[in-house]
Amino acid sequence: MTNTKVAVIYYSSTGTNHKMAVWAAEAAKETGAEVKLVKIPESAPDSAIDSNPAWRAHVEATKDVPEVTLSDLEWADAYIFSIPTRFGNVPGQVKQFIDTAGGLWAQGKTVNKVVSAMSSAQNAHGGQEQTILSLYTTMHHWGAIVVAPGYADPSSYAAGGNPYGTSVTVPKPGEMNEDVEEAVKFQAKRTATVAQWVKAGKEAN
Template sequence: MTNVAVIYYSSTGQVHELAVAAAEAAEKAGAAARLRRVAELAPEEAIRSNPEWAAHRDATRDVEEARLEDLEWADVVLLGSPTRYGLPAAQIKQFIDTTGGLWAQGKLAGKVASSFTSTSTVHGGQESTILALNNTFYHWGAIIVPPGYADPVQFAPTNGNPYGAGSVSANGTARPTEDNLAAMRFQATRCVQIAAALRRGADAA
């Protein structure tokens, strides 16, 4: 069985919804999936100043926090983050920065990896955030699997990003569209399929 770790940070819930869709799609494709959020680093006063942020934080307390063990276990790693000035959020970057030990042991090399995001506006940095997350995968020696335009859902009006699934939150008030969620499901399923194909090839060799 292919193991999939969906590791994400979400403040007001959009990236969380994409992450849930990814984990569900991976399981439907026959994989074992772990849905994991990274630790919140923002001060309580900042969280409480935004009702949507506070509500989402409280609603997802039961989602397990990501651990390095989840990365070591996974054959597929999906990282999700909202954009912060065109870059991943500090919360997920902090988690990434703890992976040096696994990287030094070569335990992250060869994993299938992909990323996804959410922005406040249409041109708010989706591509740059995903590309920044993918920089991590280059260093790991992972095999980056983008969605590309390999499925008709990628041509839906609210999608169109070949780098990774995304949504536009309209400053935290809009939810991912069904097309956004379908694109996320396709991306996760594609990663599972390619990881399984790589395993079959390795076994045959």
């Protein structure tokens, strides 16, 4: 069987979801998967970015990270998304990219992709779960197979107990209230492993 291919796709304004994506990519590689770490393009105007020094600093610090393309979606057997909450929903940058994938969807090229998602917000009840579920709604339309962490590992409890996907509270840039690294890594390994099972089943048939 050929190696499972995992695209870790993130959007981050001040660095939290970039850090989670890096952890996820490291963990997915440990399963033997071929992994791409790619970012969703920034579409906010400079006036918005410059209003937050941490946002501008992160944009500059990650300028060499490749931007996700539709080819990455087609290439991967599994997607791991890490995205922040925006008013209880996915950021506009994420929605804008997803909306460009209609051609792949129409060709059936998103069917049976294995997907999992993570999120963050400033407040404990700031919409982390809703953001993940909003993304999963799109994934159901894509015909993808959603793989949530559930409570399958103790790390989920230490990270705050979000069964839909690891999430973290970030009151200030760089400050994570919960210890989520192990939960992120468990979720990534679980996603890559399930993708291996799905791929093996497809190749067997």
